[in-house]
Amino acid sequence: MRKYVTLFIALLSLASVAYAADSQIWGEMRIQNILGYGQEESWKLGPLFTMLQHKYFAWIFLGVLIGVPAAFFIHYKIIGPKVFPHSEKKYYAFNLYNRIIHQVAAVSFLVIIPTGFIIIFGDFFGGGTFVRMAKNLHGIFTIPFTIVVIPMALMWLKEALFNMDDIKWFMILGGYLSKEKKPILAGKFNAGQKMWYWVAILGGITMILSGAFMYFLDFKMEMLHNLTGMSQIDMLRAAAIIHNVMGFAVLALFITHVYMSMFAIKGAVHSIITGYVEEEEIKILHSTWYKKLKDQGKF
Amino acid sequence: MDYARMKFYCDESRCIECDGCSIACAEAHELPVGISRRKVVTINEGIPGREMSTSIACMHCTDAPCEQVCPVDCFYIREDGIVLHDKDKCIGCGYCLYACPFGAPQFPRDGAFGAKGAMDKCTMCAGGPLETNSEKERHLYGQNRIAEGKVPVCAAMCSTKALLVGDSESVSNVYRARVMARGGKGSNSPYGWDKAYKNQ
Numbered sequence: 001m002r003k004y005v006t007l008f009i010a011l012l013s014l015a016s017v018a019y020a021a022d023s024q025i026w027g028e029m030r031i032q033n034i035l036g037y038g039q040e041e042s043w044k045l046g047p048l049f050t051m052l053q054h055k056y057f058a059w060i061f062l063g064v065l066i067g068v069p070a071a072f073f074i075h076y077k078i079i080g081p082k083v084f085p086h087s088e089k090k091y092y093a094f095n096l097y098n099r100i101i102h103q104v105a106a107v108s109f110l111v112i113i114p115t116g117f118i119i120i121f122g123d124f125f126g127g128g129t130f131v132r133m134a135k136n137l138h139g140i141f142t143i144p145f146t147i148v149v150i151p152m153a154l155m156w157l158k159e160a161l162f163n164m165d166d167i168k169w170f171m172i173l174g175g176y177l178s179k180e181k182k183p184i185l186a187g188k189f190n191a192g193q194k195m196w197y198w199v200a201i202l203g204g205i206t207m208i209l210s211g212a213f214m215y216f217l218d219f220k221m222e223m224l225h226n227l228t229g230m231s232q233i234d235m236l237r238a239a240a241i242i243h244n245v246m247g248f249a250v251l252a253l254f255i256t257h258v259y260m261s262m263f264a265i266k267g268a269v270h271s272i273i274t275g276y277v278e279e280e281e282i283k284i285l286h287s288t289w290y291k292k293l294k295d296q297g298k299f
Numbered sequence: 300m301d302y303a304r305m306k307f308y309c310d311e312s313r314c315i316e317c318d319g320c321s322i323a324c325a326e327a328h329e330l331p332v333g334i335s336r337r338k339v340v341t342i343n344e345g346i347p348g349r350e351m352s353t354s355i356a357c358m359h360c361t362d363a364p365c366e367q368v369c370p371v372d373c374f375y376i377r378e379d380g381i382v383l384h385d386k387d388k389c390i391g392c393g394y395c396l397y398a399c400p401f402g403a404p405q406f407p408r409d410g411a412f413g414a415k416g417a418m419d420k421c422t423m424c425a426g427g428p429l430e431t432n433s434e435k436e437r438h439l440y441g442q443n444r445i446a447e448g449k450v451p452v453c454a455a456m457c458s459t460k461a462l463l464v465g466d467s468e469s470v471s472n473v474y475r476a477r478v479m480a481r482g483g484k485g486s487n488s489p490y491g492w493d494k495a496y497k498n499q
Binding site for chain 2: 035038049053120128135
């Protein structure tokens, strides 16, 4: 085991030496980078990133962080949570594999999102060791998420494909704006959950790639340079912009996901812990799925 | 007291690409291998009449973009325009590099698993936020020659006096005199000044 760890560290340090020897940022490419900065025909990503990061990113993050929970707080106060009996029949919907994959992703997000905030508002925390540690954790906890993101994508892909039910779901916003318990058209996942699936999977992969780009910083990927026609530094600028913008979406839907499972539908979070979903919950919130299960004689 | 605005200027018609400035810098500040705060680049290499060399480092920009994007606010701009940063605050995120028009910020990979360490860049030989001329300041930021009343080492050793550093008025005067002496030939404005100082 020790041997492998040593080998791994040696490889990493070798890799960083390799970057340094053939730098795409400070080597020969630096001339093109300097000449290309802010040029008419370029994408002007340098000035664009500077403007966005200087004026907007932190404020938008703060807006999402306060705005989304505030909206849900109002929702909770006015419409209130949906409460379903937890003593009735249950359906075993998530097996152990589903739950482990989900929990690994959940723990990763619970570290990645707060540490992301510490980085964004690093000046508030005064920088230094604390924020540096947050930055390192932000990177380290990407590894477990990277491992589970593909299995998670595959295990729920079929249920996450959009269909006609979803249009009706969106028209009434899933019935969350009314106190009534009317059956709502939805399969195993409703349109909101599907939206979160795609943002978490595709957005998550985008976050991993753009984040890895910024972490490794100086490397050469000929294919990518040819494909995009961009220099390394411009790709880094694009990565930083994409990482932040995608971050808004992931954050907003993550908060929504937590609110729904923890507050809006009382006790819904237990279904991903134990694997069992309440019959009433399925009957009302996932009526298409309920019909299917009933036809199969599961209830 | 009114402070003069400190600027770098590299005369492309004088620079002979000897690389002395970048070596003097690395030696004076005892920079680790792989870090060069100053670099000599040749533009339009091989194109007759258009080839020129110039020495590039942090230009200590007006409205420094690095300072604008830093999430931990580790940059500070002295009254004489020198852009410095606090390495104890810096988290090595790399944003300043993305914002920089000159590719000046560099990151020694000294963290665990090759993570980026605190950013390093030219200080115009003005050290950092630590006690002036203290051992710690010298270790983290290099010499503080400005505090001693000395010219930054790159410009001090430049054999052709292509690289100048000083308050903007003096630098502009030298530049104008040189352009006049050449019969008005040469670029309209010093290379990089449009980006760094907005031609002011």
